[in-house]
Amino acid sequence: MRRAMGVFLIWAAGMGLLAALLVGAGLAMHYWKQPLAQEATTVTVESGQSMPGIAASIHEVQPAIPARAIDWTARFRGQARSIQAGEYEIRPGERLASLLDRMVAGDVIEYRFTVPEGITAQGFLDRLAEAPRIRRTIEELTPEAVIESLDLPVDHLEGWLYPDTYQYPAGTSDRTLIKRAFRQMREALDAAWAARADDLPLDDPYEALILASVIEKETGISGERGEVAGVFVNRLRRGMRLQTDPTVIYGMGDDYDGRLYSRHLREDTPYNTYTRDGLPPTPIALPSAASIEAATRPAETDAFYFVADGTGGHAFSRTLKEHNRAVARWRIHQREQGDRP
Template structure:
């Protein structure tokens, strides 16, 4: 009789243990399947050496998961939760705890991006970098000449030496590292263009090619026109004519430019005013894109020496001054009617 009672007691205890285990498993599964309490994408940084318990405590501190008894059972039932990688990751609304940990062990860190547009200036790049999120800002108050030295550039001015495009970066990358990538990208682009340049270009160095490309970039945003614009400037250089391009005047005016160019501005000498100086200005006037660089290296073969806006989004190209003057009058008619 006693033996039967003992066996019955053991069976009851075992049943309770099995029931308790089932409850733990069920509750733990429910815990890891619970969506994070976030309403928008959130960045989360896993420090080096961090483990499951530290991550859970941080999630709890942020209010993303509720403090729960079942949290300590999760790594036993799901050992993959213990394998997290250091870095910064983006967690999405609707992700469960298990899915969040999948993200944290994926190694696919969050990357921010910044886009520098063709024709922008180094001053504009600095302003963009200063306001870029998740970037380690190290250049505030640093002169352009010092930045150039840090980049290994042998010039005091960086205008034109950085390739405008979209760059991605990891959280806490530095601004100088990003600029280094832009310098290397421009060097590779310019070297390729120089190697494939037309044989008869009146351009002596890759840097002169870059200067010409920057002028082309500022003169037209119409892709199909770049080679024709390049041909105008190349033809003028061959003939010893001044380039007479307004963007160089604007660049030379600096902060004095208020949106308008007056006749006196065209006559005012600056190192960049191509109505006054012969040949190319001393530096690029903007950051040219790949297309403008290739247009400078391979201009169209034309007899054009002039061009003027049509007022309809493009330009009218002319061979003679008389043709050009007629095109100017046509543009003024369109301009007055707008």
């Protein structure tokens, strides 16, 4: 009798355990099928945060799923110790298993800010200051403060930040993105300089960067960059002044109001290539990879002059006489458009 009773108790305990497991499995399936959100929302995993803490954050988004169930699910799936820090989007209708998989993969929200080609280094920093979810570590975003804070091996920041669209997760520091931009420009310049054409009238990669910035400001037409570079290279070889308006404008700084007059071309500054020989002392903008390529591998041309042609491009001339005719046509176009300086 006692033996039978013992067998019965063991059987009953086993059935109870099985029932509990079935109930638990049923609840787990219910929770796993439960959508976390009907609309897109976010949840943040802090660096070093425990699994119970992460579960609590997810529970706040979907109170119908107990935090303990979320915690147990992550542990049951072997993911509790593999979740990466960051900000995650919970997609409409997404289930818990999908979110945990993406947290393990580090599929964090990516923010972005775009730096167009041809703006200045200060323009880059101004855009960075307005970019979302950046961790600010540099008190004043000026070229001088950046060089000092990051201990960059340059005297002047202009030209050294690569224009691009930068993607980053929330909490990325300003210095991280500046270092990335500086590294990309250095790599692009070094690669172009290593593959440069023979007999360039440039002494080092920095002079190539300066020339590239001038090319960038002179034309936004990709097919013209090489020929514009060829003109500048021809003038440098012959000892002619570059006589390019963008350098004058850069040298005017805040005094430039959008209009350039002939008197400005006569006012001497270190950047006035009408009054000074050779390249300006520093870049005048952030050049694109295409302009760097043009500066180091210019097109073969016999032109020494160019001027706007009224169509968005330029007319290139071999002699001053041809150039003067092109300038006259440009001035007629300006008058017709009512653009009298």
